[in-house]
Amino acid sequence: MSKVSDWIQQGWYKGSPWLLPLRPLSLLVSMEASRRLERFRRAPEKPPVPVLVVGNITVGGTGKTPLVIALVQAAQARGLKVAVVSRGYGGKLDQYPVTVTADSPALDVGDEPVLIARRTGVPVILDPDRRNALQVAIETGKPDLVISDDGLQHYALPRSAEIVVVDGQRGLGNGRCLPEGPLREPATRLKEVDFVISTGGGWSGAYPMIMRPGAIENLADGRTLDTHDFLREYPHVHAVAGIGNPRRYFNLLNIIGLNIQPHVYPDHHAYQPADLAFSDGLPVLMTEKDAVKCAAFAEPNWWYLPVTADLPEGLLDQMLDRALGLDGK
Template sequence: MSKPHAAAGRRWLEDWLQTIWRSQGPVSTLLLPLARLYGAVSRQRMAQQARHAWRAPVPVIVIGNILVGGTGKTPVTQAVCQALLAHGHHPGLISRGYGSRIGTEPHLSDSHQDSNWLGDEPALLHAATGAPVAVHPQRALAARALLAAHPEIDVLIADDGLQHRALARDLEIIVQDSRGIGNGRLLPAGPLRELPARLTQANWLITHLAPHEANASLGSQPAGVAQITMRLQPDYLIQVSTQTRLSWPDWQARFGHEICHAAAGIGQPQRFFQMLRHAGLTLGQTLASPDHQAPDPAQLRALPPGPILITAKDAVKYTDPDDHRLWTVYPTPRFSDPNWLDALVRQI
């Protein structure tokens, strides 16, 4: 099977799963025995990790989710890191490093900064913030290596480490989207890594909504947790071939009258396309690749004339930079409570 066909098949599977996870239908119900097994094994693993958790000598902020499929952790992680930097802290980032071939030793951004070495999201976060990064499936091992290499670090941010209890944490931020808890069931009968009650243990619950989505679409939410909504909007774009940077208003004035195309290899590509439409663009064709997989260069070259917009997560691993139509969109988050980051820094 060719690479584009394999990617299309994987994308179809991801979308199909999201569809059956919207309700407690027959397919979901058939998978309940596997969900119970998953829950039992997962709880046992996390309890064992927690009993022997390593406590870092600096505060640890964990940012994660209980919902699979791209909730928007990366912009939240970037915002937290930038807030800490603005207040004079020296944060370090640790992550699993999905997509990077990691052996026994952690990979540090001191050696390389590309996505093959760090993984796409850690590479993107390092490029956006300049904060040092270490990646390894064992987050405590990554944390030790990063602190040893950078003794100035006074706060650790663990990206996507909510279910990794081997690293003790001081603050937790859970990120969800308009799916809420889906059908309320654990994998594979539903979209949840942990039961819905886990949301009540967070310090902050961030809900990532598309520009057109209303808060009411979430239904009931856990009481006693600081809840904030986040929406993304385009901030600036960079042309992949020349690295020309334009603000969103300048880019829109120059190209916004054309029919544009968009491609995204993220968990929820439709949310990216909706953001662009809401910002005033007319989209012709859209290409959705599986999460963590950059759009196929041949498919992009085959698109009709017009600018092609891709995500920053795709840009860090894109291997064919010569198409002058390609522009990377860098969004900025808008939080319902703009002061929540200051409150987080005060807690640190």
């Protein structure tokens, strides 16, 4: 993470008097966001197929991607045909739309779309114009359900239901909109959505989501070790995270019992081999999101830890029912 970005986030989440002069701009952002929402709510458009939006109201990652994957897999278990639409943050494409598959280069299309495609096998359609991405998904795949990875504020995209994911550790910071605070929209937006999910900590009125670690996999040869066996063999590791809240990942590794040397990179960082060339020979343990960008030049001692979203029993079905219009609401 750059020093400037770190400094700004410190102010948002821990308080800083230098933010106060930014309040007029923050108020303008808040008013404009409220105006756009009001206009959207005045004339809601029914989507041609059920559309479930998974987003957030803060800048930075909150754990949306594991939830999107869990929702896709729950829908597949019902026998539904699913497509995902996304902006593809971190990619380098010049032309859209693009359909992402498990083999797409993550540095070109973005890490999260590739991760979703690999874990679910569904087509992931990228386009900054998510309405166009939706149309392409319908024309090419005829899905029963489309899930939007992010796009809560993209009001050109019609939707059947909305889910907001909140980082339970960091919360909403100082509760102010950009640039004084981390909010894209006022906190009152949470009252408008169908479900609020909290990752990594409790949040009043939100359903908890816990990240369950899976077997740790080697990037170079694909072999796996469960967390207990990995801990016995590699008790000391370089822990690498280029995600929205690296501390959540490091805390998970500490719970497993690992002794870590943490290395924080910006969210969606485009890794180069030199970034991970540590001289002491210790293994490198990264997130799965980072791994999709590093697999092409992986060293034998590079590993990643996949996680699965664990939610209260029946909640995934409730979310799908809401999107599909099966719950009478």
